[in-house]
Amino acid sequence: MPNSSEQPSRCGYVAIVGRPNVGKSTLLNHLLGQKISITSRKPQTTRNNVTGIKTEGNDQLIFVDTPGLHLNQPKAINRYMNRAASTAMKDVDAIVFVVDKLQWTDEDEMVARQLEHVKCPVILAVNKVDQLEDKEVLLPHLQILSQKINVAEIIPLSALREINIDRLEQLLLSYMPESVHLFPEDQITDRSSRFMAAEIVREKITRQLGDELPYQMAVEIEEFKHDGNLLTISALILVERDGQKRILIGDRGERIKLIGQQARLDMEKLFESKIMLNLWVKVKSGWSDDERALRSLGYNDFQQ
Structure with missing residues (x-):
């Protein structure tokens, strides 16, 4: 052989x-x-x-x-x-x-x-x-x-x-063509850790809220900092209306707390680190139909 x-x-x-x-x-x-x-x-x-x-x-x-x-x-x-x-x-x-x-x-x-x-x-x-x-x-x-x-x-x-x-x-x-490998054998994605963290938060929001929150929601990572074995991640959640913000935060903040708990568990598995996760919700009217706002949130990337 x-x-x-x-x-x-x-x-x-x-x-x-x-x-x-x-x-x-x-x-x-x-x-x-x-x-x-x-x-x-x-x-x-x-x-x-x-x-x-x-x-x-x-x-x-x-x-x-x-x-x-x-x-x-x-x-x-x-x-x-x-x-x-x-x-x-x-x-x-x-x-x-x-x-x-x-x-x-x-x-x-x-x-x-x-x-x-x-x-x-x-x-x-x-x-x-x-x-x-x-x-x-x-x-x-x-x-x-x-x-x-x-x-x-x-x-x-x-x-x-x-x-x-x-x-x-x-x-x-x-x-597949005969070719040298384009990525190291232990690499599973070309996306950044910040992108992956934002996606995890967005997934937990989507699963929690179902049809309650329309698509006018985005997540932006504002802080991603290692300190020893602790990784601090601060995420800003953008919505378009005050009513969406209230839905997302929930009664006495219970919903946003649950979203944070679920996201933190997934992040600890992905990043193999203890996570301190901070979430904020901000109203930014019209971002989902604003090309400039979309670019600032990273929606300008057509890479393979």
Whole structure:
């Protein structure tokens, strides 16, 4: 048997695309075996392209988790998310197009039309098949999908239950070019620690509030300071109206306290450090439709 050093190394980029709330971030986290992309049941939780890196032996897959592509673009932040997702489709070696079990919506159709112009292989991942009570309906649906979009392969899977995840990964590796690795083998993302901290806070807010708080909420890290084994993180939460601020803080501050507790636990796992987390809430009217405000909050980054 030749040793691993005699095998060619493979490395390439894979974009994970689809409409909101089909499970793209969950798929990325389970492919990596580690959580780096925030998740919730609320559509459009992901706002930025988030890169996850998986290295095993001579193989390195660089995944780009994208915001959900959506038709309704009333505000600057919605347009930003669509631009970020569309940009991720360029110059990658393969694309995973995620759809939700038996559904096919106008937004799925929009994504399919964008993918008509890409040069790399596209794999259609039919997610959440574990939720189907009658599995016999799946095959006819896959046949219908094969007529709607020209793809290299269609794979039914469950990101959450890790059904067919290995099959997807092996197929993706077959499309990766021979190449030196672009990242160290122990690196799992190219995003900064500040970005990851802000995303954790935003996830806990989204999960806590569900539909109570609209999308006009952002998190900005104002302090990120190490002192021995203590990491102090101060996060500013921006909302657009006083009523949203009251909802977020909750009765006697109980809701913001719970958000902070949950975020701190995740941060301690991620940063492997004791965390002192400070949260503030500020009203900044109109930030989600203000291009300058979005840039100041970091929504100007279309990197892979």
